[in-house]
Amino acid sequence: MTLLVDVRDLSIEFATARGAVHALNRVSLEVAKGRIIGIVGESGSGKSTLALALSRLLPANARIAAGDIVFDGVALGTQPERVLAALRGARIATVFQDPMTALNPLFTIGTHLGDVIRRRRPALAAGEVRARAIAMLTRVGIPDAARRLRQHPHEFSGGMRQRILIAMALLAEPDLLVADEPTTALDVTIERQIVDLFRTLKNDFAGSIVFVSHSLGTVAELCDEVVVMYAGTVVEQGPVARVFGRPCHPYTQALIRCETEEPGTGRRLRSIPGEVPDLVTPPPGCPFAPRCAEATPTCRQAPPPWRPQADGGAAACVLA
Amino acid sequence: MTAAIVPVADGVAAKVWASATGRIGVVLVALVLAMAVLAPLIAPANPNAIDVSNRFAEPGLAAPMGTDHLGRDLLSRVLHGAQIAMVVALAVIALSLTIGTALGIAAAYAPARTERLFLIVFDVISSFPSLVLALAMVAILGPSLGNVISIVSITFIPHFGRVARAQVLTLKTAPFLEASRAIGVSRLRLVLVHIVPNIMGPLVVLASMDVPVVITIEASLSFLGVGVRPPLASWGTLLYDGYSYLTQSFWPVLFAGLALSVATLGFTLFGEALRDAVDPKQRQVP
């Protein structure tokens, strides 16, 4: 299995009025070709920062403090902007969270899709471009595609717009598709449609997919592997069945318990006490230690060891 | 989301002082205000004391800015001119801001037809260049300090009214207004306690950037002879007098013009620094 993306010890900081926010802290991640990796985490976990880093769309106040991302053998940290711009939209495509704002209201869908196709295959004739656009729209489940090519974004609903974004990402024929919470802004039944769409598309898609979500269930249904993030670090990763079936890290265990319990009305609900640490001054040692029921004094002082597991993946915990 | 609507007011003063242009603006504004307030105390002579034997004196110890065509001390006249400029500017701004805001809020909450009426009135008033309108009204009503203030205020009311209305319309859907109504807050209290403080930001910035405009309008009116009347002397009057006798002495025009420029520049720089400091955009970590 060859590696498409190799994130090595990546640390990213944001400059804010309050000081430097350590959004990512020595994150390592491997995405093999043809695999679907899910990245789950809650607020402050750094999962969105990681998604932006992969697409090289970090905001101006972000700084790569350490580490790097190696994309198909090329280290991205030292590359000039024009090389990165050439990668974006061609070899790395992104589906964003908010379908409302990701499309330009002035242009028709045909223009949006056409731009993507022409960038990827400049030599195509106009008729062929149109044919591909129609084919992809139909494939993502938009009926009457030929007519809808002439419409503008505001004439589509949220779910439809998300399908258009997915179509645009696929038309770029990328090696890596980064989906940053693509279903979060959608209604429940529409979310189910999009998840189902991803399920049918992934089998035909030759590249790798990184699917960022706060929903463990969605990742469990769609992905091969999962990476669990907390406060800017990776706490556990591995095959989906292993991580969700036999979680090794206390945070993963607690999170799964919170999501899957069915106490019936009347019993007290589970939660993880405390709050995510302040990322301006992250605590020494394991970031989850202040909230961990099983923390030892060592946990609070020294960074946790990375313990590979026999049945796949690894966890960053003394107890793993 | 409310953060994007309501500008953050923390540290505005510090931000204004931190920028170079802001600092210059603050200093000049302070200078002009000091001149206006202290004029009666620090003026070396009575600004209206005529001494025909001392016409067109060069600047010197007795008269640091020289004298005009009637031998009146220019420094004293410039200082009192500052007083006129400030009184008119601040009175006009205060009046038009208050009335304009009140009308703007009323327009935002009024039923559609009434609101359209408000907007038509605003549009009619603001479609006249303010100077032309002021000229016309002063010609009808006669020049005096009170009239100048009232008339110029009227021309600025639509300015604030429209901005106030736009602000209220953005705010109308804000959850905190609904939450306040859910507590039982009355309409009046809602406007005074919850709406007005949250729309003042842009209005205050607008007001500070309008001060130089008002100063210039007042000076223009006085220059054209339809502003304040003697014994009051505004910079505009000084400019007119100085211009009439320019061949005999350029000092009056120089000093009056300088004073006007310093005041206009100072308030403009201050207003711009204020606008930049009250920035509604907030940076968030993604």
Place this chain on the structure above:
Amino acid sequence: MTPPFLAVDRARIAYGALVAVHDVSLSVARGETAGLVGESGSGKSSLGKALACLIELAGGTIRLEGTDLRTLAAADRLALRRRVQMMFQDPVSSLSPRLKVRSLLAEPIRVHGLPFVGSWRRIEALMARLGLAPDLLDKYPHQLSGGQARRVAIVRALILNPALVVCDEPTAGLDVSVQGELLNLMRDLQAEHALTYFIISHNLTVIRRVTDRVAVMYLGEIVESGPTDALFAAPAHPYTAALIAATPTIDPTRRRAQIVLPGEIPSPRDPPSGCRFHPRCLHAQARCRHEPPAPRTIGDGRTVACHFPLG
């Protein structure tokens, strides 16, 4: 027979030509936690606001403890505010940005003319109960964390000692790991202050965990209602079944049979004929296109509006 604590009868809410709530009837018993679940365009938020008397009904009635809310005189409306309070979706933006927390908490006292000293003691007790440090009183809403703002909003709502609290998406924006804490707190407060909750949410997991009874809304109408456990165990309306099946689950053995609804949620401006759900319903038949189903009881406090209910 004593009237139910809260009774909504054929309520209709319209914004101009757009009918957000078409014909909704439901009742809530004192002390229970009622839920209202639905997606965009269902009208659930509008109904919630009507219950809190923030918008007017265009038809139908809402009766609280037997009193019709539409017939209240102005003075009584103020008193009504002390019976019904609302918790808003985004706590930070529900607090007036230029007022300090102290003024925000003092406002209900001032508006209702409550005794100052006694009320402040109550506020201090509530703040302590909710774990809010006294130094928060001098902060502005934008200086509070989301959790703190939420608790300040709760204190503000409880100062007036309401009987009914309408909660609009109480867990919106909250991570799963902290939702439990909030919901447990709300349950404790319910017991301590004898509250009745009306919880509006699109999140079925939350609804299932905390409500006693639930009503499901689609495009301005209630399609099904009943005791929560029974409804989730065996939904009668196809839409309810689809909603329940739509939630992704981790455990592959517990994944229900996939129900993927076709099409989009129609706009309330242009609802389908007959049964409003028929264009997306996998069991629709000719009758569904022409005849709107009337709600009928299917035993055990459950109602469903469907010509061909499941099961």
